[in-house]
Every structure is written in structure tokens, then in C-alpha cells.
Amino acid sequence: MDINFELYKVFYYAAKFESFSEAAQKLFITQSAVSQSIKNLEEKLGGQLFFRKSRKVKLTWEGELLFKHVEQAYNFIKSAENKFYEMKNLDTGEIRIGVSDTICKYFLIPHLEKFNVEHPKIKIQVINRTSSQILELLKNGLIDFGIATLPVKDKNILVKEFITVEDIFVACHKYSALKDRKVTLRELTKYPLLMLEKNSTTRHNIDHFLEQKGVTFTPEIELEDIDLLVEFAKIGLGVACVLKQSAFNEIEKGQLFEVEMAEKLPPRKLGICTMKNVPLSRAAAAFIECLQRTGHSLQS
Structure with a gap:
């Protein structure tokens, strides 16, 4: 059965405020639109959801049961939405980086420290491997990006030059x-x-x-x-x-x-490697932006 989420949204507000008129105000629609939506939902489910009174409405037993589930689903959606905004604003999230021990020690640590201070709620995972192993981890989805010695000849991997080392x-x-x-x-x-x-x-x-x-x-x-x-x-x-x-x-x-x-x-060139056509998390993208912005200073 197809789920009409708009009908359940109207039902949620009507049940929460026990009023079609208040639901209409919160949803910026007319009261008659609320009434019609509830009627459509009742017809779809094959049962009555509200007892209609003068100004207030009261849930039937079936309506109470439905509301408990809809309220839980609504809260899950709101929680997911909040997490989405947190990730967008770098208040939460995770970065998985593949890099060799040496490059991490001599070039990456200052940037890891700075990023951690600025975004303490972002979890950073560093996996130390050789360049060839890093590319395998990347292709298997086990890291968000890697820093590897160039050239990289895999057409499925996008490479942005990072720094030149000697x-x-x-x-x-x-x-x-x-x-x-x-x-x-x-x-x-x-x-x-x-x-x-x-x-x-x-x-x-x-x-x-x-x-x-x-x-x-x-x-x-x-x-x-x-x-x-x-x-x-x-x-x-x-x-x-x-x-x-x-x-x-x-x-x-x-x-x-x-x-x-x-x-x-x-001179040996190092590149930041990501998978083509695989979107990065906001946190990973922000860290890469930081590296590219200051890449020249890492070589001094």
C-alpha cells in the first residue's frame, strides 16, 4: 500500500492539538483541507480516527493506536533531520582517512590537530597503509579519502594534487x-x-x-x-x-x-584521492578543503 505522508502529517497535528483549526494554523492550510485530509485517511484505512465535537476532537481507540506509531515515526524523522543539520554544520560526523605513517607524522598531524580543535565532535579515524593499500581501501569503501604517492592510474579514482616532497x-x-x-x-x-x-x-x-x-x-x-x-x-x-x-x-x-x-x-608528488561519483560527507569535504587551502605551507 502506498503511503501518503501528507495525510499522516495532517493527522499528527490534528491529534496532537486535538483541534482541526489549530492543525490548520500550524500547517498553513484551511480547516476544510484538514477535515478532507482526515476523511481521506479514514477512508483509506477503513475506520474512524476521531470523535468530532464542537471545537475539539478526540481520538478513537483506533486513532490512539495509530497516533502512537505516527508520533514515534515523526520523532524519528525529526531526529534524523536534526542529525542532518548537525552534520551539515559540522557538529557531528566522521572522517576516515588513509595515509602512510610518514606522511601522517610529518605533514598531516598539524591539520588533524587544528580540525579537531575547530570541530571537536567530528570523529577522525586514520588508517595507516602504503599507497597501493590505501587505494584498495578507497575502492572498497573503507575510507572517505586517501593521500597517496602519484601517479594513480585507476580511472575510477579522482586525484587532486596535494603537495610535493623530496x-x-x-x-x-x-x-x-x-x-x-x-x-x-x-x-x-x-x-x-x-x-x-x-x-x-x-x-x-x-x-x-x-x-x-x-x-x-x-x-x-x-x-x-x-x-x-x-x-x-x-x-x-x-x-x-x-x-x-x-x-x-x-x-x-x-x-x-x-x-x-x-x-x-x-620530487615526489602526493595526491588526495577520492572515488569518482561517490559524494563525500560534509566533514570529509571540509577537511579536504582545509588541506588544499594550506597545502603549500606543508612543504615549508
Whole structure:
């Protein structure tokens, strides 16, 4: 049976105020329109809903039963409406973000902190994965958006460029022979190298660059975590290829130095990835707007 919600709306107001005239005033319609709506509903249901008196009306037993259900439905609708407005005004909601540990630590945390202060009722969930894993999470609907190393070749994923980052080689005093001079990629192959695992997008981009230069690196150690690469470099296990920001403090303290390369690694672009034709929640859209607005400052 098709439900005419307008009839139930009129019934709700008439029952609540026990008056057709008051219902008409609240709904901005005529009293005769209220009477006709109630008559139509009674005919539709096959029973009487009100006892008509002079100015007031009283619900029949069947009307009382119906009103309890309609009132509950009305309250649910009002609650849903309020939640909708809260989400629209960023008073509630949830954001699910996919991002690598390193990018989260060195670029995203200040923005997470600021957004949380401005919108404390928004729940933020951060899932740490590699770029390829982030894209899978996105396609499976497990995150709202992800930050991944470009390029992304999936046509179903919409990419907006976020920031450009730089990968560098760092070493401790054990490899001081590499300090204060230009070092070629081929010379670097003679040293123990510490790099990200081969399956990562970042490593794939580096290997592609090396291939174009006719150079092959065979790392001594491969890890998933850039911060661990920095730590291993500090204790002299080799020359590490890391995100520049991840080694900034160690370089400042003199624990590591940047190996100045004759052929620098190409800058790496990161993008904000969302699914095409899948609308974002207001909270997720607001966070992305914040990132895009201030993306340039993250690179300083």
C-alpha cells in the first residue's frame, strides 16, 4: 500500500492539538483541507480516527493506536533531520582517512590537530597503509579519502594534487667520505644502501628513475618504515634513502648529513584521492578543503 505522508502529517497535528483549526494554523492550510485530509485517511484505512465535537476532537481507540506509531515515526524523522543539520554544520560526523605513517607524522598531524580543535565532535579515524593499500581501501569503501604517492592510474579514482616532497640520501660520520662533495648514483652503489621495500610506490618511482639513468641499486636492508631507515642510518648500517623531513632533526643535530647527489632524485608528488561519483560527507569535504587551502605551507 502506498503511503501518503501528507495525510499522516495532517493527522499528527490534528491529534496532537486535538483541534482541526489549530492543525490548520500550524500547517498553513484551511480547516476544510484538514477535515478532507482526515476523511481521506479514514477512508483509506477503513475506520474512524476521531470523535468530532464542537471545537475539539478526540481520538478513537483506533486513532490512539495509530497516533502512537505516527508520533514515534515523526520523532524519528525529526531526529534524523536534526542529525542532518548537525552534520551539515559540522557538529557531528566522521572522517576516515588513509595515509602512510610518514606522511601522517610529518605533514598531516598539524591539520588533524587544528580540525579537531575547530570541530571537536567530528570523529577522525586514520588508517595507516602504503599507497597501493590505501587505494584498495578507497575502492572498497573503507575510507572517505586517501593521500597517496602519484601517479594513480585507476580511472575510477579522482586525484587532486596535494603537495610535493623530496627524497634524499643520508648517512652518519662513518661514511664521511661522501660528505661535502657531489656524489654520483653509480658511486653510491658501492655503499650499503637502506631503502623502502620494493613493493612501495615510492620505491617503484625511485627504481624507475634509476633505470632511466642506467643504474641498479641492490639495498642491504629494505624496510616499510622510513623512521626506521633514519635510525638505522644513525647507527651506521648504511646510506639511507628517506623523506627529507624525516631526517631534518638528525641533520640539524649533526647525527646525519645529507649526501649531495650529482643526479638528484625527482620530487615526489602526493595526491588526495577520492572515488569518482561517490559524494563525500560534509566533514570529509571540509577537511579536504582545509588541506588544499594550506597545502603549500606543508612543504615549508
